[in-house]
Amino acid sequence: MHPSSTDLPAIAGGEPAKRTPFGREKRYGEEELQQLREALEQGSLFYAHGNKVKTLEKRFAEMNGVPYAVACSSGTAAIHAALIAVGISPGDEVITSPITDMGSVIPILYQGAVPVFADLHPHSYTLLPESVEARITSRTRAVLAVHLWGNACDLQALRDICRRHNLWLIEDCAQAFGCRYQGEPIGTVGDIGCFSLNEFKHISCGDGGIVITRDERLAPRLRLATDKCYNREPGVTQRNATFLANNYRMTELQGAVAVAQLEKLESIVARRRRWCEALSENLRGLSGITLPRPTPGCEPSWWFYMLRVVPELLGADADTFADALRAEGLPVGAHYIGQCVYEYPIFTNHSAFERGTHAYSARLYSKGLCPSAEAILATCVILSINEAYTDTDLEETAHAIRRVVRWFRSKNPS
Numbered sequence: 087m088h089p090s091s092t093d094l095p096a097i098a099g100g101e102p103a104k105r106t107p108f109g110r111e112k113r114y115g116e117e118e119l120q121q122l123r124e125a126l127e128q129g130s131l132f133y134a135h136g137n138k139v140k141t142l143e144k145r146f147a148e149m150n151g152v153p154y155a156v157a158c159s160s161g162t163a164a165i166h167a168a169l170i171a172v173g174i175s176p177g178d179e180v181i182t183s184p185i186t187d188m189g190s191v192i193p194i195l196y197q198g199a200v201p202v203f204a205d206l207h208p209h210s211y212t213l214l215p216e217s218v219e220a221r222i223t224s225r226t227r228a229v230l231a232v233h234l235w236g237n238a239c240d241l242q243a244l245r246d247i248c249r250r251h252n253l254w255l256i257e258d259c260a261q262a263f264g265c266r267y268q269g270e271p272i273g274t275v276g277d278i279g280c281f282s283l284n285e286f287k288h289i290s291c292g293d294g295g296i297v298i299t300r301d302e303r304l305a306p307r308l309r310l311a312t313d314k315c316y317n318r319e320p321g322v323t324q325r326n327a328t329f330l331a332n333n334y335r336m337t338e339l340q341g342a343v344a345v346a347q348l349e350k351l352e353s354i355v356a357r358r359r360r361w362c363e364a365l366s367e368n369l370r371g372l373s374g375i376t377l378p379r380p381t382p383g384c385e386p387s388w389w390f391y392m393l394r395v396v397p398e399l400l401g402a403d404a405d406t407f408a409d410a411l412r413a414e415g416l417p418v419g420a421h422y423i424g425q426c427v428y429e430y431p432i433f434t435n436h437s438a439f440e441r442g443t444h445a446y447s448a449r450l451y452s453k454g455l456c457p458s459a460e461a462i463l464a465t466c467v468i469l470s471i472n473e474a475y476t477d478t479d480l481e482e483t484a485h486a487i488r489r490v491v492r493w494f495r496s497k498n499p500s
């Protein structure tokens with residue numbers, strides 16, 4: 087357990103393990119430019135008049151083996167459209183994950199509904215089905231399953247629970263493009279799958295979103311929910327809005343970039359998967375840290391790589407460990423989003439609106455609601471992943487983590 091003197095970590099005076107810059111590649115290129123040129127030459131950037139958003143929707147639906155896809159302006163908009171489509175209304179409860187982006191919960195609040203947070207699996211970081219079931223009440227209408235880091239929730243269990251309790255199952259696939267669950271594309275197990283095309287996701291058009299469904303009743307509602315409840319079908323001239331819907335339209339410019347990006351998705355996911363699986367293989371069995379554990383039956387698409395420290399075994403907390411890895415040259419950070427979403431002031435102070443009553447104000451949100459999720463955030467360290475990472479990056483990253491773990495362990499012979 088004693089590291090050799092030639093393998094001192096950088097924090098103890100050794101040479102940083104990362105000797106070469108991480109692999110990088112240009113995100114957007116000629117393919118996107120060509121699509122953009124074609125979009126501009128159409129003479130209209132409005133989705134209903136052009137061809138790019140339509141092409142994106144058609145290809146994405148085909149790729150996922152579903153009949154319907156509707157593009158929109160963001161992942162948040164995608165989730166909002168899904169909630170509107172299934173009829174989430176004031177006072178309803180929607181169960182979701184406490185470790186996620188605000189984009190998952192903003193739409194719940196905008197519908198006047200109450201976000202209810204269920205606890206997470208300690209190593210897959212996704213919803214614990216038993217915790218979801220325990221939080222169901224007569225007001226629960228839907229489960230919003232967040233597939234964090236590109237790893238699916240236990241969808242089989244969640245689908246069974248939703249069927250038994252007559253709930254909608256909506257999948258938040260913002261971090262999970264290209265993930266598969268029991269051989270099926272992510273987003274196709276629940277009633278609606280919601281994706282984000284923001285700048286930081288597997289594929290991007292700057293900002294954008296897309297929803298998929300097999301349900302012919304939901305498809306037209308999804309379209310209306312992204313476009314002010316206006317029906318743009320050819321021949322329909324009357325504006326006859328029947329429910330509340332925002333302008334969440336995707337423009338032809340975003341559609342054009344997204345069409346080009348979609349072509350790259352398979353390769354992006356394959357490279358990330360290969361690299362991250364090899365890293366896990368290399369680190370397996372290392373005492374003092376725990377590795378991200380894919381949900382059984384899932385092939386994750388690895389949006390990031392999040393491990394946890396076991397401070398009693400490692401002899402270091404997440405901050406100290408992350409500092410040591412950064413000294414080695416690794417792009418890491420401790421604690422991911424810092425605290426569970428329900429610990430934000432918008433929840434603890436019920437400050438979504440200045441005045442008036444909102445159903446969520448009657449619910450108490452405070453630390454302690456989801457102990458496992460809180461423990462995950464207290465001990466996690468996140469490594470940024472890029473599909474351009476090379477084999478050298480892999481070797482140097484694994485070496486950095488191993489040498490730092492060994493060094494802390496050698497000083498803490500528990």
Ligand SMILES: Cc1ncc(COP(=O)(O)O)c(C=O)c1O
Binds near residue numbers: 163187
């Ligand atoms: C899990 C999750 N859900 C929803 C969103 C919202 O997506 P967008 O930023 O496109 O609105 C994000 C974005 O970070 C996310 O990570």
